[in-house]
Amino acid sequence: MTSSKQLYFDYQATTPMDPRALALMLPYFTEKFGNPHSKSHSYGWESEDAIEAARAHIAHLIKADPKEIIFTSGATESNNLAIKGIADFYGDQKRHIITLSTEHKCVLDTCRHLEQKGFEVTYLPVLQNGIVDLDLLKSSIRADTMLVSIMAVNNEIGVIQPIAEIGQICRDRNVFFHTDAAQAFGKIPLDVESMQIDLMSISAHKIYGPKGIGALYVRRKPRIRLNALINGGGQERGMRSGTLPTPLCVGFGEAARLAALEIVDENKRLESFKNYFWETLSAGLKDIYLNGDFNNRIPGNLNISFAYVEGESLLMGLKDIALSSGSACTSSSLEPSYVLRALGVEEELAHTSLRFGFGRFTTLEEVEFLAKRVIEVVEKLREMSPLWEMAQEGIDLKSIEWAGH
Template sequence: MSNKIYLDYQATTPVDKRILDKMIPYFSENFGNPHSNNHEFGRSANTAVDEARTNIANLINAETSEVIFTSGATESNNLAIKSIAKNFFEKDCQIITVKTEHKCVLESCHELEQDGFKVTYLDVNEDGIIKLSDLENLLKQKQALVSIMHANNEIGVLQPIKEIGELCKKYNSIFHSDIAQSIGTQKIDVVEMNIDACSLSAHKIYGPKGIGALYISNNIKNTLRPLMSGGGQEMNLRSGTLSPALCVGLGEACKDLTDNREKYTKHFEEIKSILVSELNNSNLDYVINGNTEQRIPNNLNIAIKGKVAEQLFNFMPHIALSSGSACTSGTIERSHVLSAMKLDDDRIDGSFRISAGRNTTKEEIKELIKSLNN
């Protein structure tokens, strides 16, 4: 695949070779069950899991007792939203989210609506960002569970989560955020940002697929109940035998971000600058979807006038791009994110996401623009 160009890193990333090297021993010689603490095999695996949990906690300024391993951000989002709504509030609350949220959040909220919860789906402006006054007006009325993602998975815009956290604290409400798309480039401090729960996935940050984490503040953790019945692992909130190899992979990915995120972010900013410059120097009549400043640096979602994204892809099969989030690309409906921004149908049909990686080169960006011009 040496002649192919991958520009869909928001969908998934390859496992970093350094991280893979740390994982491999736990698939073979260090194969113990981390929950079997009556012998050295299990204790060794458990030590590796604990170290990984510490690495995750350190990245977001949490306590290790507040980090729960899951299969990924989808499970984390489901667990947080459903368990907080059903157990912390016991139905005496409203749920507030945003029309542009990831599908797993929206579907979790739809399910809670069927159980009798009132859910409000906030609008976004033409930049894809909520109005804080809309949120505050709702919070004034009643305690709420607020679930608002940090960086949007399609357009990459950043919601003002520090200000959202402040409002939730002011009105005695609970704030959950999906940080899967932002943690790779943005500093997250759950204490400073007043975040009560947040979700992340390893495969978005050069770790393995099939593993994620949920941060749950100790202030609310003991009131929650698991979604699955089982042996009571993960502090009685997520039963099932953990994979030490996958836990190590996520932990090492988080440790790497703690050490190197600024370097990675600088690279993304340089690549985006090149991309915008090349687009401006081309003959393409394009427009950027979403706020041009308040966004993660490894995303650019654009529409090209007179072009249909899926047709464009057919003419450049050697380049991997996305016309929406990977989780909804199998459907024929238009992007719910771009629709919520009230963009016209032609613009939505011509829109696609360019997401750069740590090894994306200037030459790859030039090849993309050349291919788009053909």
């Protein structure tokens, strides 16, 4: 089985590069190789110009000033820099951070790291639709809260958080607001001014740009101070030293420019795929459940639980299709997805979930094929499932005393 023959439905994990962005990058590997920080010759100027043009495209997409864009190696580094950088700089004044229990691992793990350093972190639960409870957020802010870090779009279930409302709450209470927008940038409209965002993490490879680069938006008015994680030549306003990778910056910038041009049409197309896929599955299969709010979500992500069949065996049946599962068996920990658990999805259903991702290169024919294959495999596995059999006999599975192991 060659993986290249699989149809790709895992756009939340990563995206293929847009060939238009790749084409612009290539000269910066060879003839335009100058160090963008070389100020004394044309090689350096040429690279610097290209990087500044890229920076402007990225800034434009979130209505920021280009000077507020700090290039990093990706959203993981951006999240680390934002949270640790704020904590390190302001930590002698305030010691409390608020985040969500459904954040990406790199935010949660960074917060755990800070807890070990003596900071206090509140991990807010989410409502059953995956959205933050704004009243709970308000009541959780304390006098010593320095930072609220809440993602814009969830990577597993695709729900969109009420970013503008969160920004307003944070501004009213004089708390910094950081958002991990790795899954949102280029997919939903973002405006750092109207949404009152102070820091925003961005990734290139989720929007058809190259892997290995991302950015952190850091507000200048009023100025947000960060202590750098990486020290050196003082590049990126001293917040991130190291020679910038010109080709990656150029590809990232072009990907952002293309996203700005195509976001509206692309979302319409993905919305029609989402509706077609969900309606076809709902018509063909009983007992399936969409995880996360149906409307407040990016259209390119559908996370679905298929009761009575286990996620990994589903993936095995869909071997011609590239997908991710929320099931335990695909992770090394054997624990089902913590994001689904945070939604109150019961463990038995969390084991049965798959994430379907649609993107720029997905076609309707592919979505039709996917729907047909999913229905086939679910039906086959249900015929093999003792739980399905019991449910059809009218046995309440909860009435049985299972021997856990």
